[in-house]
Amino acid sequence: MSHLLADPTVALVVGGSTDDRDRVRGALPDAIEAVAVADRDDLTERLSARNDVGCIVAVGVDEAGFDDAVEAARAVSDHLPVVAYADDEAVAAAVAGRADCRYLPRSASVETLGAVVDDAVATFRERRQAAADSGILRTLLEExxxxxxxxxxxxxxxxxxxxxxxxxxxxxxxxxxxxxxxxxxxxxxxxxxxxxxxxxxxxxxxxxxxxxxxxxxxxxxxxxxxxxxxxxxxxxxxxxxxxxVTERMQLKRRLEEQQRRFDEFASYVSHDLRTPLQVSVGALERAREGHEEAFDRIERANERIEEILADLSALSKGDRTVDLSEEVLDVLDVGVSSTELAPLVEQVWSVHGTDDATLEVAVPEGTEVIAETEAVRPLVENLLKNALDHAGPDVTVRVGTTDRGFYVEDDGPGIPEAEREQVLEAGYTTTEDGTGTGLAIVAETVDQQGWEVDIRESETGDAPGARFEFTECPVVVPEPAEPTGEPVALTGNVDVGDVSVAGSATPGAADGSWRVVGDGRDIWHDIDEFHFAYVELDGPVRIEGRLDELEAVHEYSKAGLMVRDTLAEDAAFAFVGATGDHGTETMWRHEAGAAAGSDQLEEPYDAYPWYRLDAVDGTVTLSWSTDGEDWHPIDQRRIDLADPVVVGLAVCSHSADETSEAVFENVTVTELDPLD
The missing domain is CATH 3.30.450.20 (PAS domain)
Incomplete structure (x- = not known):
């Protein structure tokens, strides 16, 4: 596009005699430099050598000579004008069918010719700039x-x-x-x-x-x-x-959260320490009166005080990052922590519950919330205390799970709809001696963990009651199952989506080893582009294996395990695997045609090289392990899967023109038999 740097002020005059060309040159305005050329070859050579030509004047040409001039002009620009100064009806007719061409008979005055050429150059200058602007905009829009x-x-x-x-x-x-x-x-x-x-x-x-x-x-x-x-x-x-600017705003949010935790830390400590201190003081009086069982209550209260201090310290710091050595990785659980819900609820109730109150835990054994205990315990504790404080001494509190979270509800008077947002604000209280921090701690935890909370009427008892329902909260309910037989081999491989570079999948020398090469822009939202080594089976099904190597070409290049309803681009699916720079990633599309979502867990690279995916009756559980023996669930989703499903190994480069290569070891695919 260097021609845009030169002003088109030159007119090349071709055809006719030397005198004809000189006459035309003398007729052109002073602002236009007229250059005479001898023939078509000379015209072509000058056009290729100059960027400042704004018009070609063809003098005394016939139709063939005019066509030659137009062809030479179009080799340079679609808009470079050709002015035919001739006495030929065939040329006049040819000009009428050509864009950016003009005809002027030789009988016209040289002044008229000069004005026509001047206007043609000015028009070309405008059209050339407009075409460049349009091309620039089109390139920006498309590329x-x-x-x-x-x-x-x-x-x-x-x-x-x-x-x-x-x-x-x-x-x-x-x-x-x-x-x-x-x-x-x-x-x-x-x-x-x-x-x-x-x-x-x-x-x-x-x-x-x-x-x-x-x-x-x-x-x-x-x-x-x-x-x-x-x-x-x-x-x-x-x-x-x-x-x-998502990354920038997320950083801003984290900084604001840290500042808010710092400001509220003192009030949280004061509020959460009050109850065990009161228990300890009351039990101390009974101990002085000779009641030995009071020492047990003092001991439990003191232990709770220590737990609160540890929990609130972790809460004030938010997400923690630790510089881990290889030795520490062997003994320390890094990345995503989980909390078994029922034992935690029962332990908190043992400290705060009363003889007249009732706790009902409708949680399947082994159910885990994918979050640190230090984050879940203050939330549960303050919800139970809130029920005991506001629903009466004989309150019944029920804790249970939902498809995508859990709930805590009571059979008390409930919370008026107009106040349900306010009760989560720091400082809001309905009692004279209340601090207004209890439910604010709940809101803080929800915000920190990226969950959602909905306050509604309870489904327990005859009274309206209060129900706190937490969603977008990873809760894993055990789906016990065992393999029914020998592992099943992967039998096919295919590029899913419109990839630019074909992928491949090759079994290795060892049993269960695979080398998979994949292209693709992404697996997210409405994009499904990756290479897939798979087998088609009736569920329930399990796939597990170790990701030995990932040659990433982008920070979000990914390789892992996947189950899909079909091989269609918009099929429902679930995925667990590793990324280039963001640790483990879980992905899902709950139903065909929906937008796919994802979470990156950001744990240290290679901390969890083993992955497992269990698909049982539409519930997909994603797990990881350090050794392939001790498995930890990290997410569970309801996915719209119908038999047969396709399950296997997926690799996406997150690039339109480069491939990523992954090496998997110990890959096994087995059909499962759910246990009662």
Missing amino acids: GQMTMFAKDEAGRYVRMADVPYTPDPEEFVGKTDPEVFDHGSDADREAYEDDLRVAETGEPIRRQIEHFETQGGDHWSEVTKVPWRDGDGRVVGVVGYALD
């Missing part, structure tokens, strides 16, 4: 991988960039944000209203932060919108771009 857009005055898309994780650009045309997106919030409507405001007022919006939610989590964009004006300066729409 820039940055969200750019143009909308009309009604907020409807006219053009949209082709970027990953968004619908096809053609699907945007003629639609507004609320019609294209479905983020489940007011973000789309607010963005649409901003479009209308910019188009109406002509005032730009610059670097505005917009937040929206997808199945993959929270995302933020920094959006700039400016008025789109026509040649007369009238606003005809909006032009803008959006930058993904």
Whole structure:
């Protein structure tokens, strides 16, 4: 595009005699440099050597000579004009069928010729710049991988960039944000209203932060919108771009959370220590009176005080990072911790429960919440204490699980709907001696863990009651099963999705070893592009194995175990495996056609090289291990799977033109028999 650096002020004069060419050269305006050329070869050579040609003047040519001049011009630019200065009806007819060409009879004055050439050069200058601008914009829209857009005055898309994780650009045309997106919030409507405001007022919006939610989590964009004006300066729409600032906003959130924990730490300590201190003081009086059993209560209360101090210290620090040595990895559980729910609830109740109150634990044995005990215990403790404080001395408290979390409910008077958001705020209390910190601790834990909490009426007892239901909270309910026979071999391999480079899967020398090479932009949202070595089986089914090597070409290159409903691109699936730089990743699409979500666990690389995936009656449990013997669940999802399923090894490079290679060892696929 270096020709854009040169002003097109040169007219090449070809054809006719030397006198004819000199006459034309003398007729052109002073601002245009006229250069005479002898023939077509000379014309072609000069066009290839110069970037400042703005017009070709063909003098006295016949139709063939005119065609030669046009062909030479089109080799340089689709818009380079050719002015035919001739007396030939065939040439006049040929000009009429050619864009950017003009005909002028030899009888016209040289002044008229000069004006025609001057106008042709000016038109070419404008069209050349417009074509360059259009090409630049088209390249940015198609190749820039940055969200750019143009909308009309009604907020409807006219053009949209082709970027990953968004619908096809053609699907945007003629639609507004609320019609294209479905983020489940007011973000789309607010963005649409901003479009209308910019188009109406002509005032730009610059670097505005917009937040929206997808199945993959929270995302933020920094959006700039400016008025789109026509040649007369009238606003005809909006032009803008959006930058993904999710990482920046997540960091900001973490810093704000740390500051808030620091500010609230003292009040939390005071609140949570109060009950065991009261128990200890009361028991001390009974001990002085000679009641020896009181010493046991004092001991339990003191142990609880120590636990509270440890728990609140961890809560104040949030997610902890530790520089782990190889020796520490052998003995320390890193990455994702889990808490067995029922024993924790019963232990907390043993400290705070009363003789008249009743606890019902409707939790299957072995059910685990995928979170540290230090985070779960304060939440459970404050919910149980809240029920005991507000629902009466003979309250019944019930704890149970849901499809995607757990709940704590009571049979007390409940919480009025108008107050359900307020009760989670720090300082809110309905009693004169209350501190308002108990349920705020619950809200803090929920926010820290990335869960959701919904307060509603209880399903326990006749009274309205209060029910705290926690969702987006990984809870693993045991699905006991055992293999029914010998392992089943992987029998096929295929590229799923529109990959650029074909993948491959090759069994290794040892039993259960595989080398899998895969391309693909991603496995997330509406993109399924990867290589898959698989076998088709009727469920229930288990696959496990060790990821020995991953040659990552991107921080989100991934390799692991997958179960899918079918081999279709938008099939329901679950995945567990490793990424290049973000530790273990779990992924899922709950039903065909839905957006796929993911979690990265960010544990130290190679801390958990073993992975397992169990699919039993639509429940998929994802686990990891350090040695292939002691397994720890890390997630469980309901996935819409129907027999037969396809299960195997998946590798995605997270790149359009590079492949990643993974080596798996000890891979086994077995059919399962669920245990009663």
